[in-house]
Every structure is written in C-alpha cells, then in structure tokens.
Amino acid sequence: MNITRITRTMAGTFILLSLALGVEASPLFHSSQWLWLTLFVGINLFQSGITGWCLMDKILARLGGVSAAGVGCSAKTCK
Secondary structure, three states: OOHHHHHHHHHHHHHHHHHHHHOOOOOOOOOHHHHHHHHHHHHHHHHHHHHOOOHHHHHHHHOOOOOOOOOOOOOOOOO
16 A cells, blocks of 8 residues: 555544544544544645645655655655
8 A cells, every 4th residue: 555545544534533533423422622633634635635745645655655656765765
C-alpha cells in the first residue's frame, strides 16, 4: 500500500471514529468534544487538496513508506 492510500485510510478512520464517539445517537457516544477531531481532519484534507502538501504524507515517507510512484524516501529526498 502506498503513502497516499494509507493517508486516505487513516483520515477516513479518524473521521468515522470521531463521529462514532461524538454523535449522541451513536451507541459508542462518549463526548461531543470528539467532533473537534472531525473538524481538524476535514480542515487538513481541504488544505491538502488546495496546496498539494500533506504532513501525514511527509511523516509516512520519513518512516520509510513508498510513494505512489513506487519511490521510497530518504533523508536527502524527503523534505
């Protein structure tokens, strides 16, 4: 799995989890404060779509993830 797919999967998981924990109709409801996580992830997705820059992509690349082009990241190539 490449970095882009991992990032999208993580974002979707965070959104679903925060909605499950933050919406009162959910059987997993804990606190409506979890909806702030949904907002944070949504803002980051919006920003990434506009600018093309994503912090999670950079973190995963530094950890040795493989980009969509099939190229890994080293200290010299990942900034």
